[in-house]
Amino acid sequence: MTTVLRAADSAAFLGIVPTLAGFTPRRSTVLLPFRGTRTDGAMRLDLPRDGTDLEAYADAAVGLVARVSGTDAVAVVVYTDEEAHPTRDGLVLPHAVMLDELLGCAEDAGLRVVDALCVTPSGWSSYIDDEPELGSLTQISRPSDLLPTGDVSGDQSVGAELPTIDLAEKERVGRASVELAALLDGKGRGRLTARENPQLVAALVLLEDVPAFFESVLAAPDDLPPLATATLLWCLERPLLRDVAIAQWATDLAGGIRTLDAQTAFAASGVMVPDEVGQVFLGRGPTP
Structure with a gap:
């Protein structure tokens, strides 16, 4: 405005x-x-x-x-x-x-x-x-003819605090993270397979289309099941996928797809990231 x-x-x-x-x-x-x-x-x-x-x-x-x-x-x-x-x-x-x-x-x-x-x-x-x-x-007073915009009395740190999470929920996400890492990275219980824990199949499905997964997170960020949260954390711990999330959430789904293609090409053969993708990380370009 x-x-x-x-x-x-x-x-x-x-x-x-x-x-x-x-x-x-x-x-x-x-x-x-x-x-x-x-x-x-x-x-x-x-x-x-x-x-x-x-x-x-x-x-x-x-x-x-x-x-x-x-x-x-x-x-x-x-x-x-x-x-x-x-x-x-x-x-x-x-x-x-x-x-x-x-x-x-x-x-x-x-x-x-x-x-x-x-x-x-x-x-x-x-x-x-x-x-x-x-x-x-x-x-110093707010002009009476200014349109109402809600409570602005708090400073810039208001809303930046992490929410309080139930201990049981933390345990569920932590357990899911360990199992997912064992499946995808070969860490910890390296023999773990999706057959031993069928729920991990859902994580593999989410990772088949990473941009679609990142987009779904925006739809209901407070309602992610533990396994989806663990999958998101696994992605954000990896620079290639983390940068896809940043670029996509700063633009749109198409921007995420372009960034994933660019990141994958760079990782595979060193092809430089296109300027249109790099500009997003510099804070340039159209707003979402």
């Missing part, structure tokens, strides 16, 4: 950012690519750590933004747990050196800077003000 910004001031703009990102960033550099007065969303990066090459960090960040089609401007918001420091010469905002590098790279890339803001635990301010002052966090 393209959002037309109608922010009356920087505080109102900060109220829009979580909606564009889908969460409230923390310890992050957020870049918003603009086409004129419009922006399609937000791009989040971890703040640089001590010892980070800030020039390389800024160059990479601006390079990512510039790849968004039609981008001619950028806004930057730094969310930090550090406080601003008052000095005799004025307020010093956290990560100011990094921000200077980033804005310099943006100008070198021909991008207009819409705004550059900093949100700290105690307030917010602007990097581009000659004499920055700390504004109250209460000034």
Whole structure:
């Protein structure tokens, strides 16, 4: 969705950012690519750590933004747990050196800077003000005319936790994994055959059409039987098949088939992977 910004001031703009990102960033550099007065969303990066090459960090960040089609401007918001420091010469905002590098790279890339803001635990301010002052966090509020998008109060880590799995389910998947590895890799019980455990026939059937199997996983990821989960894990442990899954889930079933053919040809005779497949791993190309 393209959002037309109608922010009356920087505080109102900060109220829009979580909606564009889908969460409230923390310890992050957020870049918003603009086409004129419009922006399609937000791009989040971890703040640089001590010892980070800030020039390389800024160059990479601006390079990512510039790849968004039609981008001619950028806004930057730094969310930090550090406080601003008052000095005799004025307020010093956290990560100011990094921000200077980033804005310099943006100008070198021909991008207009819409705004550059900093949100700290105690307030917010602007990097581009000659004499920055700390504004109250209460000034930041979500505009009432913005379409509802659900709860965006959590940070970027919300939803990243692994689900709690029943111990019995873990045991079933683990047992199925051992048996599958014994059948396919000759590990452990090397004499195991599908006749001794007929359920393994199902795994062999799944592996006859790997792209179709990967596609079926998307249909009901929470309802996979233990043997299907074990089969998926077996695939993802192998770089050739893992890359097929990554490319297919980033594109479509046809993309998975192309990637499997390319990976198989490379493994068999060293034939180079086609550019259309390689571009997917570089994050280029049409969206799914």
